[in-house]
Amino acid sequence: MSAFETGLRKNIPAVLIYVFCHFSDGIERVLMIHRDSADRPGDFHAGKWNGLGGKCEADESYLEAAVRELEEESTLRLAPEVFKFAGFLQFPNFKPRKSEDWSCMLYRARVDESAALSVPEKNAEGSLHWVKTTEILVLNLWAGDRTFIPYILAGKAFTGATWYEHGEVKRHDLTPVG
Numbered sequence: 001m002s003a004f005e006t007g008l009r010k011n012i013p014a015v016l017i018y019v020f021c022h023f024s025d026g027i028e029r030v031l032m033i034h035r036d037s038a039d040r041p042g043d044f045h046a047g048k049w050n051g052l053g054g055k056c057e058a059d060e061s062y063l064e065a066a067v068r069e070l071e072e073e074s075t076l077r078l079a080p081e082v083f084k085f086a087g088f089l090q091f092p093n094f095k096p097r098k099s100e101d102w103s104c105m106l107y108r109a110r111v112d113e114s115a116a117l118s119v120p121e122k123n124a125e126g127s128l129h130w131v132k133t134t135e136i137l138v139l140n141l142w143a144g145d146r147t148f149i150p151y152i153l154a155g156k157a158f159t160g161a162t163w164y165e166h167g168e169v170k171r172h173d174l175t176p177v178g
Contacts, residue, residue: 012094013056014104015066018086018152019076021116021130029130030153031074031119032139036126049131049139051106051152062105074119074128076111083107086152087177090161091144108152143169151176 019031033052035045052073056065063080071077084107091102119128131139133153137146144162151158151174160174 009099009101012100012102013062013065014054014102015056015062015069016051016053016104016106017066017070017083018051018106018108019070019074019116020108020110020133021113023113023116023130028133029116030133030136031116032129032131032136033073033123033125034127034129034139045142047140049136049141050145053104063107066105066107070109073123073125076115076119078109078111082109084109085157086155087148087158087160089148089159092161092163094164106148106152108155143167144172147172147174 020028021031022028031052032049035048035050052070053066054069054073056062057068060068063083066083067078067080086106086108089104089106091104094100094102116130119130122128136149136153141149142164144164147162147169148158148160157177158174159177160172162172163170
C-alpha cells in the first residue's frame, strides 16, 4: 500500500506570485522576498529569494489565496482579474520530514510605479525588493526555480514538476502550455 493510500502523505496547495513593474527609470523589475527574517528560526526557506505567496487556506481557491497572500506579504491589494496564469508546478516530497508534496499555482501580475512604491521594505518573513529582471537568476534561489523563472520572465505559461533530494534538484520536467 502506498503512502497516499495509507493517508501518510499530505498534498499542500500553494501559490507563487511574481509582480512586475516598469519603473520610470526604464527598468523592468519583479517583486521578490529575501527570506532573511531573524524572527523565523528554522525557516525552511531561510536565505532564499522567492516570489511572494504561500499555502492556500482550506476554504479558498488558488486565485483567492494569491490575492490574500499578496496583500498579506506586500500590502498590494489587487483585483483577481489582474492575476494572470503563469504555470502549475508539483514538488513531490518537497518537505520529506513532514511527508509533504506541494502543488503550486503560479501567477504573474503587473502594477504601476505608484503601487510599487507603496510596498513596505520588509514583512514578518523577510525583506522585500524590486529586483531587475536581468538580475533575478543570480540570486540565491531554490535550484529548481532557475528552470521556470525564465518562463515567468518571458510570459510563457508552463506546467511541470521538480523533485528535490537533500535540497538539490534530483530531476525536473517542464512543459510549455498554450
